[in-house]
Amino acid sequence: MARINEEYLKLPGSYLFADIAHKVEAFKRAHPETEIIRLGIGDVTRPLPPSVIAALHKAVDEQATPEGFRGYGPEQGYAFLREAIAEGDFAPRGVEIDPADIFISDGAKGDLGNFQELFGRESVIAVTDPVYPVYVDSNVMAGRAGTFDEKAGSWSGIVYLPCTAENGFIPSLPAKRPDVIYLCLPNNPTGTALSRADLQRWVDYARANECLILFDAAYEAYIREEGIPHSIYELEGAREVAVEFRSFSKPAGFTGLRCGYVVVPETVRARSAEGRTVALKPLWNRRQTTKYNGCPYIVQRAAEAVYTPQGRREVRENVDYYMENAATIRSGLQEAGLEVYGGVNAPYIWLKTPGGMDSWTFFEVLLHELGIVGTPGVGFGPSGEGYFRLTAFGSHENTAKAMRRIAEAGHWSTWKKG
C-alpha cells in the first residue's frame, strides 16, 4: 500500500473554525430562540462593489463570443492586472514594482500555504504567536515543525515570537536565527500594526542574518494611521529579503470570488546546498506553471476594476464601514471595563479575557450568556491564551447590538462567570 506523508498524522485533529461552528450549532439547537450575533470568522458581509459587478458582467459577456473568448491564461496572471497592481498599489507609495515580479493567484491562503514548497525541509521557520494557522500547518505538512507538545500547544521545530500585552504585541527579534520569518501586518489576530521603525528593524535583521521575510499584507487597506508602512517594500533593503502577499478579499470583498497576488522581486535569493545563491522568482514561476493554471479571466477583470476611480471609492467606503464597527467594538468593550487592543489599523479587535478566564471559557460565556460568537485567542497559538478576537465584519446594527448586550451584562473588569 502507498505510504502516507506521516507529517499529516501529527496535526491536531480538528480545525479551529470547525470546532467553533460545531459548538455554535449545538447551542442553536438547544436555544433556537436566541438571536446569535457572529463576530467570529474574518469574512466580509457587504456585497461586491458595483464596479466589480459591472466588470464581471462585461467579462462574462466576452466569454460568450468567439472573438472575446479566453481559455487558458498565463499562469502568472494577465498583464492588464499585473500592471494595474504595480500602478495602483505600489507606485502611489513611491515603490516601483516590476509587473513581471507580480504573480496573480486565487487568494493569499493558497499562496501562503504553497510558498514554503520552495524551501528545503531543514529550513527553520519563525512565526509570531498568536498567528494565522496556515503558516504553521503548511510547514507541519512539509515536515519542518518537529513534534507537537500538546500541553504547550507548540511545535518543537518552530521558532515562536510571542506577542502579548507585555510587549505591546510587537515581536522581539528571535534569539536563535531562523531561515524564514512570517510576518502579518496589520496583524491577524491581534489587530496590531508596526511602525516604520519597528518594521525596519526586521528588515535589517533579515539582511544581517540572511533570513527571508514572508510578509502577509492582506489587511493593508485597513491602515488608518500615518507612519505605518502599507508595503514592506517601502523600507530600505526589503526587496533583497522580502516576499509580499496581498489579497483582494478583505478590501474589495473577494472572499467568495478569490483573487490575490504575490510579489517576488528578482533580487530575493536563497541558497542551494552547495552554497550558491538562487533567485526565488524563477522557482516560484516553475511551481506555479507546474501546479496552477491561472486565476479565472473574469475574476482578474473584476480585480482590475478595483483600481478604477469608482472602484477605489467603493472599496474605501466598504473599509470605512467596517472600521466604524471596529470603533464601535473598541469603545463598547472599553466602556464595559475590558482591556482592548487593535481595531485601529485592522478589522480585528483583540481583548484580554476578564477575570483571568481562559479563552475557551470566555468563548462559552459569550455564546451561552449573550449569544455572541467570537474566536478564542488560544486557537491562534499558545500566547493567545487569555485573549479573544472579535471582528469588524458584521453589520452596524448587529455590532451595536452585541455591544449593548456586553454593556448590559455588567462591569467586566470585576466580572466572574455566574
Added chain:
Amino acid sequence: MARINEEYLKLPGSYLFADIAHKVEAFKRAHPETEIIRLGIGDVTRPLPPSVIAALHKAVDEQATPEGFRGYGPEQGYAFLREAIAEGDFAPRGVEIDPADIFISDGAKGDLGNFQELFGRESVIAVTDPVYPVYVDSNVMAGRAGTFDEKAGSWSGIVYLPCTAENGFIPSLPAKRPDVIYLCLPNNPTGTALSRADLQRWVDYARANECLILFDAAYEAYIREEGIPHSIYELEGAREVAVEFRSFSKPAGFTGLRCGYVVVPETVRARSAEGRTVALKPLWNRRQTTKYNGCPYIVQRAAEAVYTPQGRREVRENVDYYMENAATIRSGLQEAGLEVYGGVNAPYIWLKTPGGMDSWTFFEVLLHELGIVGTPGVGFGPSGEGYFRLTAFGSHENTAKAMRRIAEAGHWSTWKKG
C-alpha cells in the same frame, strides 16, 4: 540565507509549451505573411455555452446584494454542485458516489499536482510514457524522482510504462511494483482509451499489490465507443484503490473559468510508517482546508448549469464539434499516408512521424513548410520520440485547411524533408 528545495534545480530549465511558443514567435517574425494554424496546445476555442453564461450572470447579480452575497464557501465546494455531480456524472452509469467524497477545485491541473503531497517521499510512482508532464514534475519537486538522465530523458526513481504502436498504446503491468500509478484515460497525449477488460486488469493489479491508482478522466466526455469506462468506479473493486480526477475544462470550455473535482472514496486507504491503514479522504480534506479556500461561488454555479438539460445539450454540441475535427484530422492524415492513432474517443490525434524523423524535426517541418503548429511527442516522455500530437480544438475551417496543406505537401509515407 534560507535553503531552497534542491529538487527544483533538477528540473530541466524550460517547459515544453513555452519552448514551442518561442519557436512559433520566431517563425512569425521571420515569415509574417504565413497564416499559422495552431493545433498544438489542448485549449478549447469555442465560447462558453449559453446556459453557463446565464448562470454566471445570475450568480454575479446575487453577489451584488446583501441577501445574496456569499463570502468564504466550504473549501470542499458547495453541496449544490457536489450533488449535481454525483447525480449527473455517476448515477447515470450505475455508480453511486457520496457527494461528501467529491472535492470541488479550480481545475484538474492543481489537483493532480497537489495530490502527491499526501504520500511519503519514499513512495514510488509509475506513469505511462508519454505522459502529461504535471504528474512527473510535481513528484520531482517532492523529491520522489531521483536523478534525470538527459540522454534517456527519464528519471531514475520513476517507473515508466511505455505506450507505443507496438503495444497499441496499452500500458503493460509494471515489472516492479510501484506505490502509486497515474493513469490518464482517454489518454493525453496518445488519444487512446482502455476497454473495460483492460482497465479491470489495472484495478485488479492495484488490489493485489496494494497500489493506488490516480485516475485522470479529464477527457471522459469525448468517449464515443461502447465498452469504454467513463469512470474507474464502473469497475469492480475500484473504490478501494482509486482516486478520480475530473475537469470542466474540456467538456464545457472552462479552461479560462477554472473548475474541476476529485473523488476520494472513504474506502481508499494507504499505510502509515507503523503499518496501520489510513483513509486518504480526511488527509485530502485537511490539505484542502489548510491550503485552499474554495472555488469561486459564481464558477460553481456555472458548473452546476452544465448538468441542466440545456447545459448537457450544449456541452454535447461542443464536444461533437471538436470530434468532427478529430475525424477530419484522422482521415486527412491517413489519406496523406501517415500512421494515425487516437482521435476516436479523445480530442487528441497521435501520429507516427514519417520517414523516421524525430519529433522536433517534424515539428520544424510542419511549422516552416506548412505553417502548422503541433506538439512533438518526445515532449511528453521518452517513448513519445518519433510521434507527434495534433489537437481537435481548432475551428472546422482551420482544421480542414491544415489537412489540405498536408495533402498538398505530397505522399507522406515516403516523405523526406526537402
